[in-house]
Amino acid sequence: MYFIGVDLGGTNIASALVNEKGEIINSTVIPTEAQKGPEYVIGNMKREIHKLINNAAGSKIVGIGLGIPGLVDIDKGMSLFAGNLGWQNIPVLEQFQNEFDVPVCMDNDVRTAALGEKHFGAGVGIDNLICITLGTGIGSGIILDGKIYRGHSLSAGEIGHITIVKDGLYCNCGNRGCLEMYASAPGIVRRTQKYILEGHNTVMTSMIDGDLDKITTKTLSQAWEKGDELAQLVIDETAEFLGIGLATFAHLINPEVIIIGGGVSLMGDKLFNPLQKYFDEHSMRILRNKLPIIPAKLKSESGTVGAAALAMINLGIL
Amino acid sequence: MYFIGVDLGGTNIASALVNEKGEIINSTVIPTEAQKGPEYVIGNMKREIHKLINNAAGSKIVGIGLGIPGLVDIDKGMSLFAGNLGWQNIPVLEQFQNEFDVPVCMDNDVRTAALGEKHFGAGVGIDNLICITLGTGIGSGIILDGKIYRGHSLSAGEIGHITIVKDGLYCNCGNRGCLEMYASAPGIVRRTQKYILEGHNTVMTSMIDGDLDKITTKTLSQAWEKGDELAQLVIDETAEFLGIGLATFAHLINPEVIIIGGGVSLMGDKLFNPLQKYFDEHSMRILRNKLPIIPAKLKSESGTVGAAALAMINLGIL
The missing domain is CATH 3.30.420.40 (ATPase, nucleotide binding domain)
Structure with missing residues (x-):
């Protein structure tokens, strides 16, 4: 089973294909270009995910997780406020759910990074x-x-x-x-x-x-x-x-x-x-x-691996 | 159903008979006299509980809760450290469990006070x-x-x-x-x-x-x-x-x-x-x-009502 984690930052969009052990199989990084607006940024995120899916030919991708900066309403799948992107009340999740056949979930990027460290980094085996x-x-x-x-x-x-x-x-x-x-x-x-x-x-x-x-x-x-x-x-x-x-x-x-x-x-x-x-x-x-x-421990990979960990949790695998 | 809550402080031991609504039916206050040692203090706490039970003739008392200052190990029922009492590693809970026929539980007094406010005071209906x-x-x-x-x-x-x-x-x-x-x-x-x-x-x-x-x-x-x-x-x-x-x-x-x-x-x-x-x-x-x-909202009663709330939670009533 494979997962895709996307880490949206003010500077870059990092995406990765991750296995159940939290290991990165393949990854991409592109500039965010937030000034072009949320539609453009979300379009780019989707394209990166498609790239990883296409390159993973044959591997079963079962879930996608997104780490988004700022205030995130995980139930509504909304970015409530992200100062460094200029986003306010952007419905993010539905745009991905309409695009992909597998479950997609999202959370704040610092929280997904913490999940990455907890499950695959310096915090393995530690619950608090x-x-x-x-x-x-x-x-x-x-x-x-x-x-x-x-x-x-x-x-x-x-x-x-x-x-x-x-x-x-x-x-x-x-x-x-x-x-x-x-x-x-x-x-x-x-x-x-x-x-x-x-x-x-x-x-x-x-x-x-x-x-x-x-x-x-x-x-x-x-x-x-x-x-x-x-x-x-x-x-x-x-x-x-x-x-x-x-x-x-x-x-x-x-x-x-x-x-x-x-x-x-x-x-x-x-x-x-x-x-x-x-x-x-x-x-x-x-x-x-x-x-x-x-x-x-995960250094620059905590964002993508953490977002993939979120997808695993969402599916009850972690 | 009635409960007994005991609030052990550095100065006083306050005890109360409390109903399911968190209302105090009867209460007592005696000096702690911590300098006489834990056995003496625990003996006094037991006596106050017996007093309340005897005065409640006919009412069904189903649980007892204790609020203890300092560090409390709730699983072992131990007072690990209470500076104002001079206590260190005192097994508290077993002494009450051997004495009374109903379930007894304990926690730190500030935490039981918070429980009191949450269930019967200024925090009713608020979960965080x-x-x-x-x-x-x-x-x-x-x-x-x-x-x-x-x-x-x-x-x-x-x-x-x-x-x-x-x-x-x-x-x-x-x-x-x-x-x-x-x-x-x-x-x-x-x-x-x-x-x-x-x-x-x-x-x-x-x-x-x-x-x-x-x-x-x-x-x-x-x-x-x-x-x-x-x-x-x-x-x-x-x-x-x-x-x-x-x-x-x-x-x-x-x-x-x-x-x-x-x-x-x-x-x-x-x-x-x-x-x-x-x-x-x-x-x-x-x-x-x-x-x-x-x-x-409970003012000086938060200790005893909170300890009684702990007893209710312990019994699955709250």
């Missing part, structure tokens, strides 16, 4: 976990008793928008001092740029030819490896912001493990070591040194 | 809610899909120990800057005392005959009613600490309602009005003005 995505934004999927937990109005797990700095930076969510403003990729870059503008000496200045816009979290990572003190400071601060935020999350949800994925997590031990330290420092004694924070 | 207890400490019971959520190691809902002030006051939980250090009754009193010691002019000084140890949250409440500016400042600050903490809780759990009980909640609108304001200010726009923070 939080899976954080650290990228352009910061989101999370909560798995309780083995199942996705969505909350009363589908907003559970909004770790990116908890107040981490009182009277801090204004966020476009309406709150201020949000974790996302400090520890997402743009937040980290912004803090780095601010330090450089203030006059700190750093190897990064030459690495980016003096052009602050060229700084990425990869620049920081490389500078850290060269022993750069400013890079160490910024990553340490990032770990502290995250450590406080994740300790808060853990005190409320009390998961068995916290899994971290997304682009920023690729910093690896440079980030995870101080993060675990700050997390434990900001935890009650009875929780300290008991909750591991571990990197996601 | 958080019930906060603001008293000597700050705890919470989380109800998801109508059931108590306990977390992986029974520590879910530890809102009192999330970091609300970075590098803030040391807490005996091992963390620092915990919400409980600022917004529990002792935290509020401590902040008031500090302001008075700094020299602020306030009607409270005469209300307490200059003895700072006499200040309680009731003093503050009365001073507020007299238009005292320091009392207003302290209550406003309390609301801000709580507003940030509860907004964080809501962003992660996304409940339908937040219920607040415990001694501090008796301040009423003086606290709830600014609390709702700060909560909304620290929320994402899509959550703002949608989540009501309401006072507990």
